[in-house]
Amino acid sequence: MNHLPQAWGRPRDDVYGAYDQSHFQMGGPNQHTQSPIVTGTSVVAAKFKDGIVIAADNLASYGSLARFTDVKRLRKFNDQVVVGFGGDVSDMQYLDRLLNSLDIRENYGSDGTPLNAKNLHTYLSKVMYKRRSDFNPLWNHLLIAGLDGEDKPFLASADLLGTTFSAPTLATGFGAHLAQPILRRSIPDEAAVPNVSREEAVLLVKEAMKVLFYRDARSMDKYSIAVVTKDGVELKQDEKLESQSWAFAEGIRGYGTQVN
Amino acid sequence: MGSPFSINGGACVAMVGKDCVAIACDLRLGMQALTVSNNFPKIFNYGDVYLGLTGLATDVATVSDLFRYKVNMYRLREERNISPQTMANLVSSSLYERRFGPYFVSPVIAGINQTTGKPFICGFDSIGCIDFAKDFIVSGTASDQLFGTCEGLWEPDLGPEDLFETVSQALLNAVDRDALSGWGAHVYIIEKDKVTKRLLKGRQD
Amino acid sequence: MASVFSGAPPQSGPGYSFKQTPTEAPSGTRQHGFYPYTDNGGSTLGISGADFTILAGDTRHTSGYNINTRYAPKLFKIGGEGPDNKGASIVLSVVGFAADGEALKERLDTIVKMYKYQHGKPMSVAACAQRLSHILYGKRFFPYYVHAILGGLDEEGRGALYSYDPVGSYEREQCRAAGAAASLIMPFLDNQVNFKNQYVPDSGSGHELQEKPRTPLDQNHVLELVRDAFTSAVERHIEVGDGLQVMIIKKEGIMEAFHPLKQD
Numbered sequence: 001m002n003h004l005p006q007a008w009g010r011p012r013d014d015v016y017g018a019y020d021q022s023h024f025q026m027g028g029p030n031q032h033t034q035s036p037i038v039t040g041t042s043v044v045a046a047k048f049k050d051g052i053v054i055a056a057d058n059l060a061s062y063g064s065l066a067r068f069t070d071v072k073r074l075r076k077f078n079d080q081v082v083v084g085f086g087g088d089v090s091d092m093q094y095l096d097r098l099l100n101s102l103d104i105r106e107n108y109g110s111d112g113t114p115l116n117a118k119n120l121h122t123y124l125s126k127v128m129y130k131r132r133s134d135f136n137p138l139w140n141h142l143l144i145a146g147l148d149g150e151d152k153p154f155l156a157s158a159d160l161l162g163t164t165f166s167a168p169t170l171a172t173g174f175g176a177h178l179a180q181p182i183l184r185r186s187i188p189d190e191a192a193v194p195n196v197s198r199e200e201a202v203l204l205v206k207e208a209m210k211v212l213f214y215r216d217a218r219s220m221d222k223y224s225i226a227v228v229t230k231d232g233v234e235l236k237q238d239e240k241l242e243s244q245s246w247a248f249a250e251g252i253r254g255y256g257t258q259v260n
Numbered sequence: 261m262g263s264p265f266s267i268n269g270g271a272c273v274a275m276v277g278k279d280c281v282a283i284a285c286d287l288r289l290g291m292q293a294l295t296v297s298n299n300f301p302k303i304f305n306y307g308d309v310y311l312g313l314t315g316l317a318t319d320v321a322t323v324s325d326l327f328r329y330k331v332n333m334y335r336l337r338e339e340r341n342i343s344p345q346t347m348a349n350l351v352s353s354s355l356y357e358r359r360f361g362p363y364f365v366s367p368v369i370a371g372i373n374q375t376t377g378k379p380f381i382c383g384f385d386s387i388g389c390i391d392f393a394k395d396f397i398v399s400g401t402a403s404d405q406l407f408g409t410c411e412g413l414w415e416p417d418l419g420p421e422d423l424f425e426t427v428s429q430a431l432l433n434a435v436d437r438d439a440l441s442g443w444g445a446h447v448y449i450i451e452k453d454k455v456t457k458r459l460l461k462g463r464q465d
Numbered sequence: 466m467a468s469v470f471s472g473a474p475p476q477s478g479p480g481y482s483f484k485q486t487p488t489e490a491p492s493g494t495r496q497h498g499f500y501p502y503t504d505n506g507g508s509t510l511g512i513s514g515a516d517f518t519i520l521a522g523d524t525r526h527t528s529g530y531n532i533n534t535r536y537a538p539k540l541f542k543i544g545g546e547g548p549d550n551k552g553a554s555i556v557l558s559v560v561g562f563a564a565d566g567e568a569l570k571e572r573l574d575t576i577v578k579m580y581k582y583q584h585g586k587p588m589s590v591a592a593c594a595q596r597l598s599h600i601l602y603g604k605r606f607f608p609y610y611v612h613a614i615l616g617g618l619d620e621e622g623r624g625a626l627y628s629y630d631p632v633g634s635y636e637r638e639q640c641r642a643a644g645a646a647a648s649l650i651m652p653f654l655d656n657q658v659n660f661k662n663q664y665v666p667d668s669g670s671g672h673e674l675q676e677k678p679r680t681p682l683d684q685n686h687v688l689e690l691v692r693d694a695f696t697s698a699v700e701r702h703i704e705v706g707d708g709l710q711v712m713i714i715k716k717e718g719i720m721e722a723f724h725p726l727k728q729d
Contacts, residue, residue, distance in 0.1 A: 034499060129564055132501050133607075157533075161503055162564035165526050167534035176531050189535065408649025409656065411697035429663075433656040437648065461671075462662075 036088035036139040038062050040073045041218045042175030043084035043143045044208045046183050047153040047168045047193045048201035051229035054082055054145040054155075055205050057213070058237070059220040060089045066220065074224040076233050077103065081117045081146035082226045083124070086172040087160065088139035095138060098127070117146030117154040117228075121164070129162025137161070141172040146228045153193065153228075168193050171208070174216040179208035202227065210241050264316045264364035265386075267292060269440025271400035272302055272312035273431050274370040274381040275414060276393075277423035280451045281379040283310045283370035284431045286402075286462075288443040289317055298443040298464070302400075306331040307341035308371050310448055311351070314400035315365035315386070323363050330354065344371035344380040348390055355388030362386045366399035370450060377452055396430075402438035409434045424449050424458065432462050502610045503528060505563040506704030508644035509539055510694060511614045512658060513624030515681035517715045518616040520558050521691045522644075523699075523726060524708035535707035535728065537563065541570045542712075542719060543615075544577035544587060553719060555593055555617040556712045560644035561631070562610035569609050573597055590617035594627040594635060601633035608632050612643035617714055624714075646698035646705045653697065657690050658682065684713070692724065699727050 011019075038060050045054035060068035073085045075096055083099070085092040102123070106115060115123075121144040131138050137160040148154040156166035168190050169183035186204050187196055196204075205225065213219050221241040227234045249256040261267065272285040289300035303312045304324045311327060313320040330350060334342050342350070348369050355363065367384045382390050383397035391397065396414055398406035409430040418426055428447055435441040445460040509522035526537035539560055545553030557573060559566030576596060580588045588596075594615050601609060608631045619625040628641040640658045642650035655661040660677040668675035682690075691711065698705045709724040 032499070129568060132499075132564075135499060135501065137499055137501075161501065161562075162568075163503065163505065163528075163533075163562075164564065164567065165534040165537050167536070176533075180531075404648040405652045407701040408646070408694075408697060409652050411649070411700050412653040412657075412693055429656055432662040433652040436655065436661065437652040 032136040036091075038067060038089040039218070040071065040086055040089055040092065041216055042171055042173045042179065042212055043073065043086045043141070044171040044175045044179045044183065044205055044212070045084065045143050045145045045155055045169065046187055046196075046201050046205055047155050048196040048198055049194055050153070051147070051198065051227060052145045052153045052155055053198075053201045053205045053225065053227050054084050054143060055209050055223055055225040056084050056086070057209065057220050057223040059218070059222070061218045064217070066218075069220060069222065072224055072237050074226050074235060074237070075099065076226065076235050077120055077146075078114050079232045080114065080228060081120050081144065082228055082233055082235065083120070084143040084145065084172075086141040086143075091138040091140050095124070095127075095140065095142075116149050117144055117156075118148040120144055120146070121154070121156045121158065125158035125162060125164045128158045128160060132160060132162050143170055143172060145226070146233075147230065151230055174218070175208070175212055178211055178215055182208050182211060198227065198229070206241075210244065213241055213244075262292075264319075265314075265366070266401050266440060268315075268317040268320075269401045269438075270300075270302055270314040270317075270320075271398075271402035271406060271431065271435050271438065271441040272314045272366075272368050273396060273398050273406050273410065273427060273434075274312065274368045274383070275396040275410070275418075275423060275427045275430075276379045276381055277418040277420065279372075279377070279379065280420045280423055280449060281370045281372060281381055282423045282427040282447065282449050283312055283368065283381075284427050284445055284447040285312050285314070286400075286431065286435050286441045286443065286445050288435075288441055290440060293439070295443065301446050303446055303448060304328070306347065307335070308374050309342060309344050309347040310370045310450065311347070312368035312370070312399065313365050314368075315363075319363040319365045323365050323367070326354070327351070341374065343373050343375065344369055344382075345373060347371070348380075348382050348392075351384060352388040352390050355384060355386065359387050366403075368397050368399050370397075370448070372450055372452055374452075379450075401440040402434045405434035405437045406430060420449050420451055420456070424456075428458075428460055432460065436463055502562050502565075504561065504610075504645075505533075505537075506645050507539055507560050508642065508646040508650065508695070508698055508702070508705050509558040509560045509612070509614055510640075510642045510650055510654070510691060511558065511616050511626045511628070512640040512654070512682075512687050512691065513616065513626040513638075514684060514687055516618070516622055516624065517684055517713055518556075518618065518624040518626055519684075519687055519691060519711065519713050520556050520614060520616045521695065521709060521711045522558050522560065523695060523705050524710055524723075525704065525706045526563060527704050530703075532707070538710050539566070540710050540712050540721075541574070543570070543574050543593065544581065550574070554587065554714060555590055555615065556714055556719065557597070558614045558616070558643075559611045561612055565609040566611045566613075569600065569611060569613065572600055576600075589620055590615065590625045590627070591619065593617070594625075594637070597627075597629065598633040598635045601629060601631065605632050612647075614641055614643055616712075618716060622716055642694070646702040649698050649701060650694045653694055654690070658687075688713075695726060 043056040056073040060071040075083045141159045168187045171179040224237040269290045274283040285302040289297040370381045396410045444462045447458045449456040506527035511520045522539035524536045526533045540558045542550035542553040543555040543557050577588050613629040615627040629635045640654045663677040665675040706726050711722045713720045
């Protein structure tokens with residue numbers, strides 16, 4: 001009988017052999033994240049007349065392996081903010097917990113004004129900048145979508161370096177190359193936003209998601225899409241891309257069915 | 261050691277005016293930060309054509325001599341001067357011959373075509389890609405600065421005197437912001453049947 | 466018979482799983498490092514006059530060949546009241562790594578506002594300029610990767626302009642261009658603002674030559690030079706464009722203007 005309680009229920013070395021801890025890194029110098037592991041790809045978003053649309057697919061990749069196919073990368077913060085996450089999924093889950101605790105704190109001693117998208121963007125960009133300054137970055141690119149203090153559409157980004165910017169349309173990762181030009185064609189500047197209806201914006205973002213699915217190898221056809229307006233957040237997490245046409249693939253060697 | 265293009269330093273610029281062209285260069289020759297000579301012109305004349313060469317000084321000398329030989333052979337065979345356009349193609353093909361072991365030079369051509377009477381300028385990269393420009397061509401270690409001054413000072417249809425002032429100010433102010441160029445300048449103003457060469461003193465530091 | 470349970474306590478200390486820990490980090494080359502900086506492009510420029518200072522900056526924000534946004538201001542009012550700096554008389558422009566620029570702006574703004582709160586008078590530009598130098602030098606070994614230009618009016622009411630390197634070296638100047646297209650704009654400014662390489666006609670030759678005297682420039686003329694400098698830079702530098710933000714600091718206050726630039 002072993003009288004040390006911390007040993008109870010543990011596999012004993014003399015029975016099972018010592019545990020191989022070569023992959024363990026306790027003690028020694030602390031390791032910071034040097035590269036992302038499980039990753040989410042693009043997030044796309046666009047402003048419209050009285051709100052904002054944001055979308056991201058439900059895939060979390062492990063390198064080139066499509067590892068987790070039901071990961072929700074849009075997070076509703078409250079009735080006026082949605083955050084979209086690109087990049088490392090474990091860092092996303094950390095930020096999710098951080099936002100949960102922030103929300104709880106806000107709802108305790110609150111004066112009744114909830115945090116708006118602008119507030120949350122300031123908060124998250126300071127978290128990101130602090131972590132990069134500690135050489136321990138959160139390996140994400142975030143889009144913060146919602147309404148600002150005057151109930152006007154707000155869209156801004158924050159990345160692992162603490163870089164921030166705002167525009168009428170935004171897309172992270174591969175989407176910055178593929179989706180952003182499509183989005184900008186319809187919404188070139190802030191002046192164009194009042195002329196865009198909710199339906200047009202949703203259609204535009206869905207079209208961008210389709211293009212990304214065609215050409216981004218780390219994407220999938222299941223996605224989440226959220227619309228934020230004064231009436232609240234409408235978040236759908238099990239959408240499927242519709243009316244795909246692979247007709248173009250026939251003409252491309254290596255993409256379609258022909259071999260030579 | 262840095263890029264072969266910026267060991268010796270130097271700058272060159274060409275501009276188009278109304279029925280005239282200008283080409284100008286600085287006079288410095290250096291070994292990295294050390295100035296070795298303040299009388300190293302980078303513009304060479306081949307009949308109706310003026311060729312500016314910046315980059316590695318040994319290649320400037322070699323390439324200028326190579327084109328003297330080639331243009332002389334052309335003149336003997338054709339019994340006429342080479343035109344700026346023909347010269348441009350000769351420079352381009354000669355540089356591309358050395359595609360995988362290039363001369364480290366950035367040539368500039370300026371001249372007036374004696375048959376058409378039209379001004380002509382162009383520039384090249386070190387493997388012969390031609391840049392036909394309607395306004396100006398810059399090259400050398402002060403090329404960024406020259407782009408700024410030329411873009412700011414140049415305007416269309418400048419007469420010979422105004423073109424001289426413009427090209428001179430563009431060059432002098434550009435080389436004053438480049439540690440590897442300067443120490444005076446040569447300026448050529450080329451008209452249909454007159455060429456004026458002026459020597460500018462400039463800052464001596 | 467090692468697999469037979471003996472029931473006796475272990476002899477040489479407990480030998481249980483998850484107890485022993487390696488004391489050395491695994492060796493081998495690291496695959497990917499984290500580089501905490503990036504360059505967000507763009508250019509800024511400042512010119513001081515007799516009773517005014519003009520600062521300008523383009524509004525394009527880039528990462529590599531991507532344009533992140535066509536409107537990201539690089540000019541910030543410092544001091545004054547509240548979050549929109551009402552009544553401020555100092556302007557900071559930052560170009561380089563935008564996240565550092567933003568952090569630097571927030572620190573300086575807080576300090577200038579605290580100064581007024583504690584001393585009951587606004588901070589002078591000279592004091593603010595020195596403080597900014599100290600902030601930058603304070604991060605000497607992990608610098609703010611920015612070229613800063615600070616503009617305002619000095620205690621005599623003349624235009625004051627200070628420019629900085631990333632680690633706090635600073636100097637008061639008549640004019641300064643910074644950022645991606647600084648090398649294009651600066652020689653043009655030397656020529657057009659400080660009349661470099663310009664001489665009085667027929668004033669002699671050699672050392673007798675009289676330099677063209679430097680006269681304080683008219684505000685509209687300076688504004689024209691600023692817009693010329695930027696339209697030129699837009700033509701030849703891919704990181705410059707989209708919009709031009711201009712701030713004119715005079716004793717009446719700060720005027721802000723926006724002019725469109727080419728978006729290609």
